[in-house]
Amino acid sequence: MPSYLLDFINFMLRWLHVIAAIAWIGESIYFVMLDNSLKTPEDESSRRKGVFGEMWAVHGGGFYHNQKYATSPEKLPDDLHWSYWKSYTTWLSGFALFVLLYMANPGFYLVDSGNDWEWAANMNGAEANILALAFLFGGWVVYNQMCKRISPNMERDGLLSLAVAVLMVFVAYLSTQLFAGRAAFLLTGAVMATAMSANVFYWIIPGQRRMVEAMKAGEEPDPLDGKRGKQRSVHNTYFTLPVVLLMISNHYSFVYSHEYAWLLMSLFIFAGALIRQFFVLMHAGSIRPAYPAAGVALILLAFWIAAPAGSSSGDESADADGPTLDEVHAIVEDRCVQCHSSDPSEDGYSSAPAGIEYDTKEQLQKMMADTKEVVASEYMPLGNVTEMTEEEREVIADWRE
Ligand code: HEC
Known part of the structure; x- marks a missing residue:
């Protein structure tokens, strides 16, 4: 029952999170379009x-x-429309999901037990959770300091953008060194998403409040408040597409379990920002196809880097010696069926995760491609709780039919 209840809450929170994010990002994209048009x-x-x-x-x-x-209207209406709850709801529901799924099972989801860095491979659940929180809030602190120091009066926008880009590569790199691949992608997305919501919470909304108060008092609002709000919301706009991609990356282990996951992640982040740039300029009346072309080039580069090695058709000679379905099923029964069954025996599972069951050989056969992929990338067994050996992984890698 409790695991069913958690699954259900998780499901509903996810719904709320996606709806709030659509509303927030939709409005934000709308206002950037409006401003530029x-x-x-x-x-x-x-x-x-x-x-x-x-x-x-x-x-x-x-x-x-x-x-x-340009500045203030003659008279400010009382019923000004403000937007912030969409942003806060998105962040709060996203954080709740992170706590419920990742922080409730840090051993499975945060720690990469196969990490080359021994300390990171062996950290316990509490350490992993603290590190994840430090990562999330640390990202905002560093980003915010960068903005304040490089651009105190909202100047040097180009230099600041470059610094933020370098920061994001660093965040992507560090996250993949510290955490399991799936969590690394999510956390890097969450660092950006936290910066976005914190921009709204700490700068954009308070700045607008000060502007409104000044106008009501018949004073000239501080132009820096307006400029800073604009600067931070421009950053938010370039964060949106990368964040959405990182948030939906959780089923694509060929990217996040890759040796160069940090590089792939960086390529996707820049591709998203470049594609967004095209639309920003388009609304301002300038069509610049070079931006999306560069974005697509980065995606193709990621495709090429992530492509599995040696899967070309010329490599079929070993077919005859490959393991049989029976042999593979025996391994899966030892290492996977605890969770992936119509009636899981592992604590905390009320139904087969991701709907994948390995109770019968037919079920296994149908899932061949996915099974090979998650075993090769070491994403499964989750947290290697069932202690799959290297030899068993090799057998599954050699399995061809
Ligand atoms: C401790 C429980 C557990 C064990 C053991 C386990 N899995 Fe999983 N598996 C999960 C969970 C939870 C998910 C869903 C994760 C997600 O949402 O991406 C999952 C997802 C999957 C997926 C879908 C991946 C995706 O991204 O959609 C495959 C394929 C899979 N497991 C295969 C295996 C294989 C093969 C084994 C044994 C070698 C195994 N699992 C062992 C818990 C487990």
């Missing part, structure tokens, strides 16, 4: 009121007329 208003009276840009749109059977004021 603004045109100088044609009529004199708008300009005199302080409108510096406007956009006309048609949507859902109606016509919309957005106007952006």
